[in-house]
Amino acid sequence: MAIWRFDAIGTSWEIEGELDDGHREAVSTEIERFDREWSRFRADSGVTRLAADAGRLSSTDAGAMLDAYRELSSATGGAVNPLVGDSLSALGYDAAYSLAPGEPVAAPAAWTGILDWSATQVTASVPALLDVGALGKGRLVDLVMAVLGDVPGDVVVDAGGDLRARGAAVRVGLEHPYDPSKAIGVVALQNGALCASAVNRRAWGEGLHHVLDARTGVPVRTWAATWAFAPEAMAADALATALFFDGGPQLAASWGAEWVRMSTDGRVERSPGCPADLFLARP
Template structure:
């Protein structure tokens, strides 16, 4: 995932490894950092149990094994699936949760931390994704077509950042920034001058510092972060739902600011999939697009 680091803002921090990336929290009251970390860990554990496609005991995997029959799911999983389907609808299917089978077929069939560093030679097969409109969600009644494996990776981590930040702010009464790799959410009061964030995909790549106001969020999607396969034929995790294959890397990274991490991630992922159409998609949304050659395009008032 992209390397996004919070610059010091006079608040205390905690960080740990999760989901093949780093979770980091920053709070405005250093005395609250341990309680805040406990709340975030609990939220992430609940999300993992609900929708991990790498856990055979997750609710999501159970729903995908239902042979096309409707199953009652928890309010949390219903919210996460609903967010994924909304993202698909808002992007015209560019962000599609039915790509799980295609990702597995390309070798991304376990937590990414277990793949990193291995010379994986996946048997590349083309999977025609079933289309997100084949999934039905009626309240807490979920129907997944037989043979479909959902992957909520494009939205669930961002939603988890939003949920965790809100939980800390409400229960502890402090300002907080929650970063899960490239997904950053804030809640509660911001430090003076806002939350300062250094945005950079990889060491040596173009970088910039932005300030997020209270309640703002940031998401960065990358075709360079989660890669696997043998040298010369590396794959990445952002698929074109129409082909079931990794999208052509028109953009190395896309960063988007919004007032929810879920919204920011939906747009950044869709922009990667949209390729040359990303600028039209993002319009006046504050965003920064970096090409494989490290040229930048800044939109919507993204700071120079």
């Protein structure tokens, strides 16, 4: 099966399938559209305009993503919050990638009073910096898979480890967060999505990484890596974030998803129906 490799939205992509030039152009157009609307790293994005001037951002992704954020926030007691952009920037993960950490900043707890949204737009009553990193890449994987709906045969979309597969099963390793040359298990992914998050990715200093508790603005310390399995990548991506916090497993159960997570001291937990084959030490 042919593999198309490229970089976009700050990560490496691989798409496997029999794509023609029209499919590649359609994928590139969809990625550019999403990035132009939702990236906090682009001066010309809708998110950047909201941060500067408040007002309205029109996007067909608004309702789906912010409805999911509302559930994530409720399940985690406010630990997941789409207005965590200023918290990330305060620690150096800003639009300029300064990587110069300052004092932690908590995200606005009452974010649903600042943002109002419908299926096709979001309005900020005051300037506010959105960061949709908790589920945005998964949303984009789903959108790309939809663009490729008429591609015959098997298709795999991999955006930096956030995967969605259609057709034959794909064997995927669950990368060890402290040794990328090893895996803690494998899973056969078929007609579904697998998304992962880990503290070793997007890390830029001692104890500094992209998974923050929005209530404090401080990176999480208890869990090192998470993996979530769901029919769609946005749900899997959202749950991979929620699993860093209390309430994550319960949300996964309510969404009918399975998961694995590994603590910073090496303990591994899994959902009762988890399909992965884990390489665990025997007692």
